[in-house]
Every structure is written in C-alpha cells, then in structure tokens.
Amino acid sequence: DTEVTQTPKHLVMGMTNKKSLKCEQHMGHRAMYWYKQKAKKPPELMFVYSYEKLSINESVPSRFSPECPNSSLLNLHLHALQPEDSALYLCASSQDRGGWSGYTFGSGTRLTVV
C-alpha cells in the first residue's frame, strides 16, 4: 500500500457544526502532516506529527484540533469554523520528519463552510 487515504472527499458544514477529517496510511511512515490549500495557492503547513507526537503547530486557530491516535491515523477535528476556512485540506506522510525521500499526499478533503 503506497497511498495516503483521506475521508471524506467533500464536506459541507455549518459554522456551528463539529466534524472530523480523517487520514490513513499503511506505509510505516512516522511523520504525518496537515496542509491547507486555498484556490490557486500553494499548500500551507498547519501541523506536523512525528512519531505520533505533535511537533509543529503553525499558529493555527484552536477551532482546528489535530489528533494522532496511532502511527497510521491522523485526524483533524473541526469546530466553529468560519467561511474563510473553506479550502482543500491535504494530509501527507513521510518516512520520518526529515522527509528526504519526499512526502506522499492524499487527494484531500474539499471543505465548504456555510
């Protein structure tokens, strides 16, 4: 298995909703990442997990809450989002935090906040 799987592919949520994005990989990678990508922009790093511990939080608002239950799973819990949070959310993984062999990205969850 050489993929990063993200679910759901599309999500529409209201500003008072609570939802979660899920990411899974079975490549034995020990670093996992959440990126946010707005239309026609490059991905922006949100969080980095290394060996299931949060190692980088790029000053992301607390309405985004990451969780890494085990080495294969990464979740992003969403609560009280704003319309400007609408974007493509990408999960990625790498063998270790060095990432020298490159990152493997999932296809993303397209989130719309209404």
Added chain:
Amino acid sequence: GNSVTQMEGPVTLSEEAFLTINCTYTATGYPSLFWYVQYPGEGLQLLLKATKADDKGSNKGFEATYRKETTSFHLEKGSVQVSDSAVYFCAPLMNAGNMLTFGGGTRLMVKP
C-alpha cells in the same frame, strides 16, 4: 530567510512543445529539492527530486538539475502532452526545521 520563487503562470503550450518552468530558492545550507505536480481535483504527487549539487532528477520525461551556483532547480520536458496539464510546485526541503517550502505553483496548459 528561506524562500522559493517560481515563474508565474499560466504557461500555455501546444502539444510536443518544449517546457521550462523556472525555480530559484534562497536557503541557508544545501536543501534537497523537489518538484510536485497537482492534477485538477487531486492532491500533490512527487514528480522528481535531487538531493545534492549537480544531481539530476527525472521522471515521466521531466528533468531538473540541482544548480548550487545559481540556486536553481528548473523543470524541463522536451515534448509536452495534453495530459501534462496541471499545476507544478517547486519545493525545497530546507535544512532548518526540515519542512517543505512550496513555491507559488505554475499552471501548465497544453493544447492539442
């Protein structure tokens, strides 16, 4: 600080034309260099990489050479196809913090 600059798009070419997408970076030390491609409606895929000076990364007919003296990693392809239409991101892996830094992306449109 660390940064990466890509040529702005869109780049519009006819099928079988030659492609160059420029990428330059500033960094302390010598980063590993990557090109990622994003097809419409999809996530990013690693296209090629180079980890040290003068290395040439290649994949699917695309090539890029790590030029330390000019801090560049330009992407080239000799004959593009319609299926190459996508957004291409240059991404140095900076030594400090070991995080990918994405360029702004260059949209390529190939017409039949």
